[in-house]
Amino acid sequence: MKAFRSFKADWGQATPWFAYCIITFTVSDLIFGIDSSIFGALQALPSWTSQFGTNVNGVYKLTTYRQAIVNSITYLGRLVGTVTFEPIVERFGYKKLFWAIAFIQFVVVIVQITAKEWIQFTAGRVLSYVLVGWIESAAPTYAAEIAPMSLRGFAAGLVTPVNTVGAVWGAAMCRAYATETRKIGWMVPVGAQMIPAVLLIVLLPMSIESPRWLVLKGRKEEALRGLRKLRTKEHAAAGLCKAELEVIEQAIEYDVQNNTARWADLSKGSYVRRSFYVIIFFFFYQCTGNSFYAAYGPTFLVSIGLGAKSFTYNIIVQCMGAVGAFIAIFTTDIVGRRPLCILGSALLILWDCLIAGLGGSSTHTTSANNVVVASFVLKIWSTKLSWATHAYMMSAELGGPRMRKKLMMVGTTADLIFAWIVSFCSPYIMNKPYGGIGGKIGYIWGGVAVLALVFAVLFLPELKGRSLEEMDELSSRFRWGWQYSSFKTTGVGARMAQVEMAKVEGVQTDTKLNDGSDDKASALSIQSL
Structure with a gap:
């Protein structure tokens, strides 16, 4: 059941x-x-x-x-x-x-x-x-x-x-x-x-073009419109589409800045x-x-x-x-x-x-x-x-x-x-x-x-x-195959997982993730990858 x-x-x-x-x-x-x-x-x-x-x-x-x-x-x-x-x-x-x-x-x-x-x-x-x-x-x-x-x-x-x-x-x-x-x-x-x-x-x-690719090309509004179609109405109404897009954008920006x-x-x-x-x-x-x-x-x-x-x-x-x-x-x-x-x-x-x-x-x-x-x-x-x-x-x-x-x-x-x-x-x-x-x-x-x-x-x-x-943190060191399922991630990947599962605490509007402390935490999480 x-x-x-x-x-x-x-x-x-x-x-x-x-x-x-x-x-x-x-x-x-x-x-x-x-x-x-x-x-x-x-x-x-x-x-x-x-x-x-x-x-x-x-x-x-x-x-x-x-x-x-x-x-x-x-x-x-x-x-x-x-x-x-x-x-x-x-x-x-x-x-x-x-x-x-x-x-x-x-x-x-x-x-x-x-x-x-x-x-x-x-x-x-x-x-x-x-x-x-x-x-x-x-x-x-x-x-x-x-x-x-x-x-x-x-x-x-x-x-x-x-x-x-x-x-x-x-x-x-x-x-x-x-x-x-x-x-x-x-x-x-x-x-x-x-x-x-x-x-x-x-x-x-x-x-719909991939929202991740659109963000990479700076077409954020088009990416958000696409993501709102790809996700449920409840997901979009709670501001989770924008939250998901912001996490994607932060990861891409870090990647571009550090040429990884x-x-x-x-x-x-x-x-x-x-x-x-x-x-x-x-x-x-x-x-x-x-x-x-x-x-x-x-x-x-x-x-x-x-x-x-x-x-x-x-x-x-x-x-x-x-x-x-x-x-x-x-x-x-x-x-x-x-x-x-x-x-x-x-x-x-x-x-x-x-x-x-x-x-x-x-x-x-x-x-x-x-x-x-x-x-x-x-x-x-x-x-x-x-x-x-x-x-x-x-x-x-x-x-x-x-x-x-x-x-x-x-x-x-x-x-x-x-x-x-x-x-x-x-x-x-x-x-x-x-x-x-x-x-x-x-x-x-x-x-x-x-x-x-x-x-x-x-x-x-x-x-x-x-x-x-979550993949970078999961693969940060060697693990036996059965150990992956029990490993707890803590970085930006864990945050994305929470967003995708609609369990991000406090995300009720599209502006909540713009809080300064959240941005700092996200930046630290990304650097930890």
Whole structure:
């Protein structure tokens, strides 16, 4: 009952404008989800392989070299997007970046649909992955900036379930053309990638720019108007919107005066540990098998003799991934980040070893194949429940108000590097005459899952119910993962947490925080960070 009341109170802070803005910016994640799902399936579609593959004994397929290239070179585009995300947002804001994403997506689809050779098609995907680099960095960061504290986990983590919904969409379209040999079999799924761009163009005009970014640019009145829409009427009437904005402004002013938001700071103090944590989050996300399935899942299922059924199973896998991701974002602010990641890691060990043991066998019985498929279904569910959702969510949180964009860039850069390594190396590890271990590659993922479980138990920070401004004080020294939830902050972060929870003593009007003693206390609190 207590948990239900807490859940109801948390969601009572969600306003229609907040929901609209979150939906608008997370629509872009459909682009990422559809692209990754479609291309994993395209490589097994006869319509696509007959145009871009090589005829080997009457069967069209990609050579090992070409397969490695088309699945890995796209990460160069993703790297460009990840590296340029912060300077673009700092200068132009989130809304203009997403306008650019919408219009460039049209160019991407045109380049791919008009392709006659695999090189042009791959070039279109490289450009698409520039957008992916922007989306996976900007969407969760924007959500973390506008969300009330109690809904930050849900908002920042929404990137994963929406991404997975896109993957289901892509998988379903490819299933519809599983036996089609004409060009239309791959052109329709690729052309459908224009739909999220159209939705962005329709929704963006009425969305609200991040109040934190507006304050940074000196547009305080516009920031206050936006924040009053994003928060409840009761919150605004009590003067808490202005109080929240003043704390944000004080933190930004301190940052500007002391020049603390520098890249060099990532190699100093607590940011070294935080950077390492963020890198580890994405390492576990990609290297427990998620990246492999995204690139080669349907192809692998075809290789063990499942034929056209592979595309149906792919839809089931993606649907269960969506279920896992939605469970994660709806429960993470209730049960916490750590329990979900610990549970997910433990389950990944089991599923990865089952895939390796049965999928790597020289004989494939119907029963064994059914277990392999079920293991992939539960594996992706477990990944989405844990690292796939929390890697983005916690990376957007750990940097605090100063370094969140830079730390997010570190995380997404690590993400694409690990994904590239898995995508490029997997064909050589699995196929003959190279590694030739086939499905036994699952033992590698299982080994990484063991490390993920150890890390989650010992080191993973619990950030449930914390404000962005509390992160610096929380990370001021090393703590075991379970110690974060009981630590009491005292600085400006604690004050922001009180404001967001509408418990700031004496704040009944918009002028109360202008008392001299309060300003002095806030300044001291900020300096203590």
